[in-house]
Amino acid sequence: MQTIDDLIAGPGVAGKRVFVRADLNVPMSDGLITDDGRIRAVLPTIVKLVEADAKVIVASHLGRPKGEPDPKFSLLQAAERLAELLGKPVAFAQDTVGPAAHDAVNGLEPGQVAVIENLRFNAGETSKDDAERGEFADQLAALADLYVGDGFGAVHRKHASVYDLPARLPHAVGLLIGTEVGVLKRLTEDVERPYVVVLGGAKVSDKLAVIDNLLGKADRILVGGGMMFTFLAAQGHQVGTSLLQEDQIAVVKEYLARAEREGVEFVLPVDARVSATFPDLKTKAPVDDVEVVGVDAMPAGKMGLDVGPKTEELFAAKLADARTVFWNGPMGVFEHPAFADGTSAVAKGLLDSDAFTVVGGGDSAAAVRLLGFDETKFGHISTGGGASLEYLEGKTLPGLAALEK
Numbered sequence: 001m002q003t004i005d006d007l008i009a010g011p012g013v014a015g016k017r018v019f020v021r022a023d024l025n026v027p028m029s030d031g032l033i034t035d036d037g038r039i040r041a042v043l044p045t046i047v048k049l050v051e052a053d054a055k056v057i058v059a060s061h062l063g064r065p066k067g068e069p070d071p072k073f074s075l076l077q078a079a080e081r082l083a084e085l086l087g088k089p090v091a092f093a094q095d096t097v098g099p100a101a102h103d104a105v106n107g108l109e110p111g112q113v114a115v116i117e118n119l120r121f122n123a124g125e126t127s128k129d130d131a132e133r134g135e136f137a138d139q140l141a142a143l144a145d146l147y148v149g150d151g152f153g154a155v156h157r158k159h160a161s162v163y164d165l166p167a168r169l170p171h172a173v174g175l176l177i178g179t180e181v182g183v184l185k186r187l188t189e190d191v192e193r194p195y196v197v198v199l200g201g202a203k204v205s206d207k208l209a210v211i212d213n214l215l216g217k218a219d220r221i222l223v224g225g226g227m228m229f230t231f232l233a234a235q236g237h238q239v240g241t242s243l244l245q246e247d248q249i250a251v252v253k254e255y256l257a258r259a260e261r262e263g264v265e266f267v268l269p270v271d272a273r274v275s276a277t278f279p280d281l282k283t284k285a286p287v288d289d290v291e292v293v294g295v296d297a298m299p300a301g302k303m304g305l306d307v308g309p310k311t312e313e314l315f316a317a318k319l320a321d322a323r324t325v326f327w328n329g330p331m332g333v334f335e336h337p338a339f340a341d342g343t344s345a346v347a348k349g350l351l352d353s354d355a356f357t358v359v360g361g362g363d364s365a366a367a368v369r370l371l372g373f374d375e376t377k378f379g380h381i382s383t384g385g386g387a388s389l390e391y392l393e394g395k396t397l398p399g400l401a402a403l404e405k
C-alpha cells in the first residue's frame with residue numbers, strides 16, 4: 001500500500017486537497033462526546049498532512065442515520081473537538097457534497113482543515129447498489145485531489161467513501177490503519193495459546209457472523225453483553241425482554257455443537273443483572289429494581305443488562321491462563337454504573353493475566369477509559385470492533401482492498 005510519505009514524495013500534497021476518510025463515530029450522550037479516543041487516534045495523520053501544507057478534508061460517518069440529514073447525528077461536535085485537539089480552527093460544512101462542502105473546501109489555505117457533514121446523511125454512502133454508491137463517490141471525488149484512508153473502524157464496510165472513492169483518486173493508507181493492521185496481523189500469525197476471545201456488545205447480528213471463523217482460531221470464546229441472550233436462548237433458557245436475535249438461534253446452536261466437536265471451549269454466563277426497564281443513560285438515575293438471577297431463572301418481564309457476579313468470577317478464571325486475548329464488546333450497559341461491573345471485571349481480568357491483550361471497538365475502548373483503566377496497560381486498544389473482528393477472521397476488508405489497488 002502507498003503511504004502518506006509516498007504521497008508526499010510522489011504527487012506531493014502541498015496545496016492539494018486531501019480527503020481523509022476517518023472514523024469519528026464517537027460515543028455521544030445528550031449531544032456531547034463521552035469519549036474522544038477515535039478523534040485522537042486519527043490526529044497523527046491529520047497533523048502530518050497539515051505540516052506538509054495539504055488542504056485537509058476530514059470525512060466520517062457518525063451513528064446509523066437513514067441516508068438523510070438528521071441533526072442527532074451531526075459531526076459538528078466532533079469537528080469542534082478536533083479543532084481543540086489540533087489547537088487550530090477547523091471549518092465545518094453543514095452538508096457533505098453540496099454547496100457548503102464546496103465552499104468550505106474552496107476556502108481552505110494550505111495547512112488548514114475542514115470537516116464535512118456525516119457521510120451517511122446521503123443514501124449513496126451505504127447503498128448496496130454499485131451505481132448509486134459510485135455516483136456518490138463521484139460527488140465526493142469532486143471535492144479532492146488525493147485520498148487517505150484512515151477510518152480503521154469502518155474498513156469492513158463496502159461503503160462509497162471507504163471502497164469506491166479510493167478507486168477514483170490517487171490514494172494512500174493513513175498512519176492509524178497502518179498501526180492497527182500491524183498489531184492485528186500478529187494475532188493472525190504466531191498467536192500464543194491459550195488464545196481467548198471475549199465477545200459482547202450490542203451489534204449482535206454483525207458479531208455472531210464472525211464466530212464461524214473464530215471457531216477455527218480461538219481456544220476459548222467467552223460471551224457476554226447483548227450477545228449472550230441469543231446463546232442462552234439456544235441452550236433453551238428464557239431470556240425475558242433481553243436483546244435477542246431470534247433468527248440466529250439455530251445458527252448459534254450449530255456453533256455450540258461445532259465447538260464441542262472441535263474442542264473449542266464456549267464459556268457462557270451463569271448469572272445476569274436484570275431490570276424491568278433500560279436505564280436512563282443521560283441522568284444515570286439509580287435503578288431500584290436491579291436483581292441478580294441465574295441464567296435459568298430470567299424473569300419474563302425483565303431484561304438482562306449485565307452479566308452477574310458469578311460470571312465475573314468465571315470469566316476472570318478463564319482469562320487467568322490466557323497468553324493472548326482479543327476482547328470486543330462490553331459485557332453490559334457499562335454507560336450506567338448499575339451495569340458496569342461485568343465490563344470492569346473483564347478489563348481487570350485482562351490486566352491480571354500475562355496475556356498479550358487487544359481490546360477492539362469504539363465502545364469497548366471507550367468503556368476501558370471511562371471505567372478508569374489505564375489504556376497504556378493493554379497491549380493494543382483498537383478503534384475498530386467489527387473491523388478488527390473481520391480482520392481476525394481473515395476476511396478481505398473492502399477498505400483495505402481498495403487501498404491496496
Ligand SMILES: Nc1ncnc2c1ncn2[C@@H]1O[C@H](COP(=O)(O)OP(=O)(O)OP(=O)(O)O)[C@@H](O)[C@H]1O
Nearest residue numbers: 201202203225226305332333361362363364385386
Ligand atoms: N445486555 C445488553 N443489552 C443491551 N445493550 C448492551 C448490553 N450489553 C452491552 N450493551 C451495549 O453494547 C454497546 C456496545 O456494543 P458494540 O457492539 O457497538 O461494541 P463496540 O465496542 O463499539 O464495537 P464496534 O466498534 O463494532 O461498534 C454499549 O453501548 C452497551 O451499552
Ligand SMILES: O=C(O)[C@H](O)COP(=O)(O)O
Nearest residue numbers: 023025153154362385386
Ligand atoms: O463503530 C463502529 O464499529 C464503526 O464506526 C462502524 O460503524 P457501523 O457498525 O455503524 O458501520
